[in-house]
Amino acid sequence: MSQFLGFAIPGIPYGCTYAIVAVGLVLTYQATGVFNFAFGAQAYTSAFVFTKLVQNDGMPVWLAFVLSVVVLAPILGLALDRFLFRKIPNTNTTAKLVTGISLFVGIPSLLPVLFGSQSQFNAPSILFNPNIVYFRLAGTPVNGIYLSSAVVTAAVLVAVVVLMRTTNLGLQMRGAVESRRLVQLDGVIAGKVVATAWAVSSLLAGLAGVLLAPIYGQLQAQDYAALLVAAFAAAAWASLRSMPIAAVVGILMGVASTLLQGYLPPDSTLSAAVLPSLPFIVLFGALLLVPGMRRLDDTKDPLASVDPPAPPTTATLRAPQLSKIIRRLWYLLLGAFIVSMLTWIPPTWENVFNEGLALSTIFLSIILITGMGGQLSLAQATLAGVGAFTAAQLANHLGLNLLVGALVGAALAAAVAVLLAVVSLRLKGLGLALMTIAAALFFDNSIFSLPSVSNGQTQTLRQRWIGLGVFNPNGHALFVLEILVLIIAVVGVLLVRKGTIGRFLTAMRGSEVAAAGLGINLTWQRVLIFALSGVVAGIGGTVLVIQQQAVNTALFNYEFSLVFVVIVVTTGVSTIEGAIQAGISFVVIQQLLTFLPARFGGNSLTIVLFAAGALTYAAHPEGILEYNKRRWTMRFERLLFAGSSDPPSREPAQMAGAGGGTTHHPVTGTTVDTVMVEPLAGHDPGSTR
């Protein structure tokens, strides 16, 4: 028994940290309707500023605490509400998720840009001294860290439960989360109530961040991200409703991890595989077994129908004459690009563009699954990694050419994607996002990290694996390979989009109920689009490692999955050119920023820029780039056709080429009834384009 307690008690502080963050997630969800992916980033921000003020600027701990937690954290929360989340309709789960993910990847990248990349060490404790053993419990010493986390967890839990269950403010918060517009009709100032909720939940994030800081020797954003993911599991078991359950599950997870650590043989494969994956296994379990997680995205707002429909894409609005011009310009641009790459572009930039082409192929998989399939997957880098590692291993062990391996890798990535689709058949929106991120983390910690998969961290590719005498990474052959792969992938995606499957997917995005009612097998379509997306991601992953001439676990970790989504959402997830623009612009901006001072260079500022772009998703679900393209197209059209007696006719959508394309299409400037809103009730612009 004493051995059991000896293993269990050290898990309590970790469990308490999971519990605090899980309670914070539930509070935010209950009070604002947002599953706050940014919670960990907010906690890290307060901890970063707190530690910097104390360690670097010599500020007293209490003053640093007041500034970083009591002042900064609520201000950050209020800003998030005022400038971002308030603009998102209650029912638009995708926009809330994308905004949260943008903050998740953007804030930790912004801090080094603002404050420099100097690491912060040994954060001070705000309550009890971590170096003092206050008492012993079943023989286990309880120091200040144990005591701080237990006391704060209990206090936080009591405070938020009392707030939500017994106060008028809590009641109004719960009402506002269902329908902000409806409680306004009852005389409640909903904006103020939700802003208060954001301030309170952000205060909690700041408190959690500062409290947890002393546990980590060095303050790193990754630790807070990992903590957040573990807290997802606890919050999921509570169906994002019950704070006490979230707290209990969080503490149990902490205890279970130290128990397993104690009882499993050290350095064993089982220990290496199970321990890091515990939170993801718990999250998997919640998503599969807790019925409440399947109903999260059911429309609750009775006034959802007042939300306007998502705007159409530029391509559907353009006049045919202009479309023709633009199509020719695209071909011209492609030709000029190919000729330039083969003639005068210097090797450094050729390498940059090659990386962009490989990323574009991976990003096409996001267009497939999110733009066409309406499903938000946060595991696309993982699927790319499955393809890449498979090809690399086949090359390593069997001497198989990487291009042949790419096909096997693509098949395996498709199989993983299908498995993911099958286990998450009953999930959508937030539930599916969590399931895919859990899968990504599982692969990061338990599959990609295995020596037999990744040979440690990096595996350098040998040229003969890429060989065939034609495709070697020297000269322009790599470019030829990458552009060919991308063109084939683009043509494939285009054919699927304009084919029957594309039409079925469009129908499903519009209304799953009606699509099934027509005879469309939703399950099959969903599995199919996951599989196709896996194939494209897998091939893209292999092409990327051929370009990099090495396969590295860091290329395909879950953070990249999130960054990928943020990048593609910025350029436009509903169009194929969105993927190409995303791939090319990401690497070009990254390369251009290397000319700036070191703290602005590299990934950080690039990610910040794209995260800022993705933050506009709520206002422009078609992508900020796509939105501006539409504006400029309309302006250009007005100039181009000014003075013409007839307004330019529009492209008859999708039916063109089938003999039915002669009708003039009055999308703009004509009178076709009034704009309808009710049929789009509950329609999620993010997931439907």
Next chain:
Amino acid sequence: MSGVVGASGMGGGGAGSPLLSVQNVSKSFGGIAAVSQISFSVSAGESVGLVGPNGAGKTTLFNCICGQLRPEHGSVLLNGETITGLPVHRRSRLGIGRTYQRVEVFADMTVAEHLLVAERARRGDGRLWRDLCNLSAPRAEELAKVGAVLELVGISDQADIPVSSLGLGSCRLVELARALAAEPVLLLADEPSSGLDVTETRELATVLRTLQRERGMAVLLVEHDLAMVGAVVDRTIVMDLGSLVAEGTFEEVMADPAVRDAYLGVSA
């Protein structure tokens, strides 16, 4: 009127056996019985009205027939075969078409595309190799059929308009046309006149009657516009609080004190 819309799927039902048979179907939500022990049948080519006040359980019953809800008790049979365990898409391919109380359209599609999708879904199309070989462009016969159904419903002038630009009334007609494009043997129409003006409602009633008489399509109609129900149906079933309270011709049930009680709260 075009002659392209006709009954398909499992056929029109054999003589003597009903096309649709609902047997002791019950469904409750959180202990509240939305539908309780409901039994009735619809013959091939018959038009049946399902009326009752709000909350009577009509849409829940529709959902049990279509497969969107699984009844706790009872069974649903189409042409004598039980379909209670089949998923929604399989029931649809057997010939059950549906329109919805809250309009369910595909926001990113034109009107004509709605019908094209319905036609292909009915056939179980959607093979990946066909798409990848660029063999999925709309065929002439598909377009002719789409055009005929649009003509029938009276919205052929809106064929290439994105549905997101249409008004509520037009969307109702798109829903109806989409359901008809799948050539159902049984059409479940859930408040199809909601959002339509008097003229449109009258035209809709004519379309439904024509389809039923000329094409042998059975119609199960949920409708609050009792004048429309009277104009369309052969027989009327009245539900209240999840139970069946009356059945007979429209005139008979309207004269029934139980029906008046259900609608008005008192027997008049």
